[in-house]
Amino acid sequence: MFRSKILRLATVAVVMAAAVTFIGCKKHQADPFPASGAIADWQKTSDTRTFAAKDLWQYIDGDAEQYVSAGVVSTSTSDYKFQNQLEATVDVHTMGDAAGARKIMETGTSDAKPVQLGDAGVQYAQSVIFRKGPYLVRIVAYESTPGTPQALLALAHGVEAKL
Amino acid sequence: MKSRREFIKTTATGALLLGSSAAADKLGFAVMLDNQHAASSKSRVVVARDTDLHGQDGQLDEKRVLALLDRAIATYTGHDKPVEAWKRIVPMDKVIGLKVNGLGGKGISTHAALVMAVCERLQQAGVKAGNILVWDRNARDLQACGLTVSTDPNRIRVYGSDVAGFETEPAAFGLAVNVKLAKILTRECDMVLNLPILKDHEMAGVTFAMKNMYGVVQHPNELHAAGCNPGVADLNCIPVVRHKVRFTIGDAMTSVYDGGPGFHPERLWQPSALIVGEDRVALDQTAWQMIERKRAEVGMPTLEGAGRPPRYIATAADAAHGLGVNDPKHIHLLEV
Numbered sequence: 001m002f003r004s005k006i007l008r009l010a011t012v013a014v015v016m017a018a019a020v021t022f023i024g025c026k027k028h029q030a031d032p033f034p035a036s037g038a039i040a041d042w043q044k045t046s047d048t049r050t051f052a053a054k055d056l057w058q059y060i061d062g063d064a065e066q067y068v069s070a071g072v073v074s075t076s077t078s079d080y081k082f083q084n085q086l087e088a089t090v091d092v093h094t095m096g097d098a099a100g101a102r103k104i105m106e107t108g109t110s111d112a113k114p115v116q117l118g119d120a121g122v123q124y125a126q127s128v129i130f131r132k133g134p135y136l137v138r139i140v141a142y143e144s145t146p147g148t149p150q151a152l153l154a155l156a157h158g159v160e161a162k163l
Numbered sequence: 164m165k166s167r168r169e170f171i172k173t174t175a176t177g178a179l180l181l182g183s184s185a186a187a188d189k190l191g192f193a194v195m196l197d198n199q200h201a202a203s204s205k206s207r208v209v210v211a212r213d214t215d216l217h218g219q220d221g222q223l224d225e226k227r228v229l230a231l232l233d234r235a236i237a238t239y240t241g242h243d244k245p246v247e248a249w250k251r252i253v254p255m256d257k258v259i260g261l262k263v264n265g266l267g268g269k270g271i272s273t274h275a276a277l278v279m280a281v282c283e284r285l286q287q288a289g290v291k292a293g294n295i296l297v298w299d300r301n302a303r304d305l306q307a308c309g310l311t312v313s314t315d316p317n318r319i320r321v322y323g324s325d326v327a328g329f330e331t332e333p334a335a336f337g338l339a340v341n342v343k344l345a346k347i348l349t350r351e352c353d354m355v356l357n358l359p360i361l362k363d364h365e366m367a368g369v370t371f372a373m374k375n376m377y378g379v380v381q382h383p384n385e386l387h388a389a390g391c392n393p394g395v396a397d398l399n400c401i402p403v404v405r406h407k408v409r410f411t412i413g414d415a416m417t418s419v420y421d422g423g424p425g426f427h428p429e430r431l432w433q434p435s436a437l438i439v440g441e442d443r444v445a446l447d448q449t450a451w452q453m454i455e456r457k458r459a460e461v462g463m464p465t466l467e468g469a470g471r472p473p474r475y476i477a478t479a480a481d482a483a484h485g486l487g488v489n490d491p492k493h494i495h496l497l498e499v
Contacts, residue, residue: 057384061266062424063365065387089268108422126428140426142270144221
């Protein structure tokens with residue numbers, strides 16, 4: 001009787017621990033990529049790929065080390081298309097902390113136009129970069145049209161809302 | 164820098180050493196080009212430019228790319244007829260690999276228009292379609308170049324090491340120990356034409372001819388220490404890399420002068436050029452100077468000032484490596 005009570009309590013403890021871990025993981029792995037149509041005229045055109053820090057070189061060999069030294073945990077990437085024409089890639093780097101995101105963002109963006117996004121954001125004609133907590137987001141378009149900056153900004157706000 | 168007339172005179176003298184083209188074919192590619200070198204103590208590098216290469220929409224004009232390639236090859240070989248010129252460069256009955264670079268993703272990868280132009284001339288010169296193998300690390304890199312994977316043996320083949328795999332036995336030279344080489348290089352290609360794209364590089368300073376060989380090993384990230392020096396030089400000294408990769412047609416039509424090797428559109432620039440030659444060190448030295456000139460033009464510090472000079476270039480030229488020359492006095496540069 002006493003034995004089975006202990007067994008039941010242990011089972012409950014294990015289930016609770018698993019639930020806490022699951023919820024924690026789920027929060028950490030929140031999908032920051034807007035689905036097709038969630039942002040007007042933007043379609044998600046690829047599956048999301050995620051690279052752990054040790055494998056980041058497979059995605060951005062040569063660039064990976066600066067992210068690793070700033071404490072990147074993982075990087076996720078997905079492709080998008082605007083109005084079925086303008087192609088773009090969204091990279092979401094999950095850093096160990098906000099300082100890591102700040103460190104990357106401060107590298108080489110002094111000539112960019114500041115924009116209201118997350119904790120800090122900047123924009124160029126074909127790209128938007130912003131950070132929010134431990135996340136660093138970079139969105140790049142492969143073509144420059146008069147509508148590119150506005151379209152990128154809309155997508156960036158969509159990503160920000162999911163972080 | 165020499166005039167085009169003077170340059171062609173030198174290369175023509177080199178060609179004469181060979182006797183008939185039939186004899187040259189028997190000798191094979193390496194001998195053809197080495198004999199040409201014997202005529203000049205300097206390493207030849209051609210930089211061919213076309214300022215109208217990109218249309219108003221920023222897209223490359225494919226016909227102009229072909230014409231630019233012809234001009235570069237004609238200047239290098241001294242043969243104005245493209246088909247004859249290509250016959251001096253490649254053996255007809257061998258498998259010719261074209262090592263492209265799609266690492267930076269769409270926007271900063273070897274352009275498909277250049278790959279197509281080279282393939283067109285190779286076939287016109289007599290290389291069978293099935294003997295042309297366009298390759299890189301994987302399908303994604305090839306797609307970034309605008310290419311479609313194909314393993315059909317009767318057509319131009321396009322696939323990566325994700326299909327062909329790597330050797331299980333490591334190759335070594337100096338620091339580049341334990342690198343497992345792509346089977347496409349070791350087993351499938353008899354000769355490789357190197358088609359890198361010119362880029363700034365966060366660690367190495369510059370990536371062009373020699374650095375493109377990082378795409379022939381399974382774990383290139385293991386060669387990144389100390390600004391890829393001596394990793395780049397050592398890797399190029401591995402015999403199969405040194406001997407099979409003999410000619411570079413470098414894509415400097417679009418480039419990034421900072422923030423590379425990834426695609427940073429805010430640092431994009433269009434040199435609208437091809438850089439052609441055999442001496443991989445002289446090619447990289449020339450490419451490095453192009454990036455430095457652009458950085459100076461936009462008010463950026465030199466790569467030395469940015470803390471990442473491409474030291475591997477001098478290493479590649481040292482006596483231990485002997486891959487080529489980096490002293491401008493020994494580079495025979497012709498800009499056309």
